[in-house]
Amino acid sequence: MKDYIEERAVEIAEYIIETKATVRQTAKKFGISKSTVHKDCTERLLQINPSLAAEARKVLDVNKQERHIRGGLATREKYLHQHG
Template sequence: MKDYIEERVLELAKYIIETKATVRSAAKKYRISKSTVHKDVTERLQELNPGLCQEVKNVLDNNKAERHIRGGLATQKKYKRKHE
């Protein structure tokens, strides 16, 4: 794995853990695709740092469990703005 990819993987992992970020928000911040973020923090990070990978997995699992709530809030906001 190239050095710049390793740096990006570790930086993404730290960002996701510190901010409890979603894959989508991390992709937006680092201007890369969601697929790249996902591959970085699931496959590549496992090779580099399995412990850090588990921490990221915990955050992503939590985000996945809560996504229906975020979706509902987004819809609520959308219709609230529409009626104002």
């Protein structure tokens, strides 16, 4: 694996852990796709730094569980502004 990819994977994981960011927020911040963020955190990072990968995974799992709540809030917000 290329060095810059390994560095990016570690940076992404650290960012997710520190900020509790979602995959979408992380992709936007680093200027890469959501699938790249996901692959870096789940596959590449496991080979580089398994303990960091496990920590990042915990945050991503929590975000995934809360995803439907955030989506509902965003929809509610959208309709409040349209009709208000």
